[in-house]
Amino acid sequence: MRAVVQRVSRASVNVDGEIVGAIERGLLVLLGVGQDDSERDAEYLAEKIAGLRIFEDENEKMNLSVQDVGGAVLAVSQFTLYGDLRKGKRPSFDAAARPERAKELYEYFVAQVRGRGIRCETGIFQAMMQVELVNEGPVTILADSGKAF
Numbered sequence: 001m002r003a004v005v006q007r008v009s010r011a012s013v014n015v016d017g018e019i020v021g022a023i024e025r026g027l028l029v030l031l032g033v034g035q036d037d038s039e040r041d042a043e044y045l046a047e048k049i050a051g052l053r054i055f056e057d058e059n060e061k062m063n064l065s066v067q068d069v070g071g072a073v074l075a076v077s078q079f080t081l082y083g084d085l086r087k088g089k090r091p092s093f094d095a096a097a098r099p100e101r102a103k104e105l106y107e108y109f110v111a112q113v114r115g116r117g118i119r120c121e122t123g124i125f126q127a128m129m130q131v132e133l134v135n136e137g138p139v140t141i142l143a144d145s146g147k148a149f
Contacts, residue, residue, distance in 0.1 A: 001041040001105070001146070002081040004030040007054050007139035011074045013123040014130040021121035026071030027052070028133050031109060032081025033102040034095055034146070041145035042105050046112030049073070054139050062139075072119040076131055077106045099126060 005027055012022035029049060034041075055064040055071070066073060079102060083091030097105065103125045113120040123129045 001034060001037045001045050001109075001144070002032040003045055003049065003143040004078070004081065005049055005052065005054075005141045005143060006030075006133060007136045008074075009134045009136045011131070011133035013074065013076055013121075014132070015124050015127045020124055020129075021074055021076075023072040023074045023119070023121050025069060025136075027066050027073045028131070028135075029073055029075045030078040030081065030131075031075055031106060032078050033097040033105045034082055035097050037097060037105055037145065039105070039108055042109040043112055044145045045143055046109055046116065048143055050113060050116045050118055052141065054141065067116070067118060072121060073113050074121045074123075075106070075110050075113065076123040076129065077102065077125050 008026060008028050010024050011028040012019050027049065050067060051065050053065050054062050055069045057063040079093060079096040082093055082096035084095060085091055106125060110120050110122055
């Protein structure tokens with residue numbers, strides 16, 4: 001499972017002209033699910049992201065988590081994180097999980113984040129979404145559960 005985590009002052013997801021998920025201070029998480037991913041991967045990333053210390057403390061040092069600052073998470077499914085560019089110019093998405101399994105694990109990830117007491121907004125799985133954000137810093141972190149165990 002792969003995630004692009006961005007520290008934001010605000011972020012939202014728009015589908016067909018309607019905002020379906022929005023947060024103020026917190027983390028925008030673009031989440032990709034791979035073929036070999038399991039609940040263990042979702043639990044690992046939820047734990048890492050919930051505790052990720054990328055918000056500044058009183059000394060302007062990145063030392064606080066989204067939980068510490070009372071922030072929220074906006075989780076957006078992003079199968080294109082599994083795009084493989086090694087051959088040709090058109091990405092292959094063969095390593096991405098099938099939609100049914102990807103949705104299941106995406107929803108499990110969201111439940112894991114919420115289970116840690118963090119408000120978690122979402123996009124709409126498989127919808128054409130417009131994501132707007134103000135990246136604070138900018139701070140962007142890549143996380144990959146495949147490198148964890």
